[in-house]
Amino acid sequence: MAGVSLECRDCGAQLRSVEEAQEHAELKGHTNFAESTTRVLNLICTTCGKPCRSHIETDLHTKRTGHAQFADKTSEAAKPVVLESRPAAGEDEAMADAEGQKAKEELVVPEVNKDLLAELEGMGFPVARATRALYCSKGGSVEEAVNWIVEHEDDPDIDELPKVAARKAEPPKPTLTPEEAKAKAQALVEKARRKKEEEEKRAEREREKERIRIGKELLEAKRIEEDNDRKRIIALRKAEKEEEKRAREKIRQKLGEDKAERRRKLGLPPEEPKAAADAVPLVVEPFEKEAKKSTLPVRPATKAEQMRDCLRSIKQTYKEDDAKVKRTFQTLLTYIGNIARLPSEEKFRKIRLTNASFQERVGNIEGGIRFLELCGFERDETGEFIILSHGKIDLILLNTAGAELNSAISNPFFGVL
Structure with missing residues (x-):
């Protein structure tokens, strides 16, 4: 398959064309590129049309914008890589001069690993073929060179020595003084x-x-x-x-x-x-009116009213210490809220009466345990715990208790009048 991308051997980046490779080389300073049959991904966001070249880019785009639908246009955008870049208008003469100058440059046989070359010769490969194999396979090992020979044994120039332009002596790099080196560092x-x-x-x-x-x-x-x-x-x-x-x-x-x-x-x-x-x-005498009133059945107080009276009694009993009252109400609200949120958790429905924190916040407060009993809590046989059994959980009653506690906490006039 023809190459449809260029791979940077220095960092592994996939590039679509020679122009992108040139830009990459200028930015990164990398110079080792090779043709690749791997297509560069072209994922188009169906919401905003942004192109993404990798799944990492799609993940970042989704995180920033919330767009999660992408169309795969990789096969449509993939084109064979043209290694010969076309000269721009007005550059033909400059390119011709450069090619003439390059033709005049001296061509020499590249240097290869002498030990590997001798080993290939010992295997029976001609010198030219072994030299070309070592040069084209980057001289990594004898195995790579042999694999290259097997893959290119039908090449017409396989038994010709490779020629490369002679390297010009690089001018010596200017040495830096200790002060310059320190400043640069x-x-x-x-x-x-x-x-x-x-x-x-x-x-x-x-x-x-x-x-x-x-x-x-x-x-x-x-x-x-x-x-x-x-x-x-x-x-x-x-x-x-x-x-x-x-x-x-x-x-x-x-x-x-x-x-x-x-x-x-x-x-x-x-x-x-x-x-x-x-x-x-x-016309009925006052005492007769009172007698008739006493004979009428009295409506029993609802649980909500009993809870409200209990909280009002705590507020009035400890009216000199508003912080203690607020802490007690918040602790009771935490107990009730935990049970309403997770009624199946037994640890929220079982409270040790001797617990120091419980005693300080609720147990020693007159009416604190009474409020829990109104919510369905009962003392166990040992008297060590107060428990709300699973069969007696009433979410409506718990919600009512939470509403009364919220009202008592947020209303600054609660229990004052």
């Missing part, structure tokens, strides 16, 4: 240090952008979670109001049935609804 060190600082700044900017992005995502997730908690609390309170309404209706209905039963026992006719509505209310 210092300049190189400063250049390397500046390059490193620029790379560190660029990496820091990338990290800062990543931190900002993650922060925005966390804030958005927190906002969504707060909205969901607010909706759950609203739904819970609505359900409580409906339950209270149904309970009042049952009580009213029961009172009506009892009243009708008493009239029936006294032999009185059933009371007509309209007459009952138009009846003039009787």
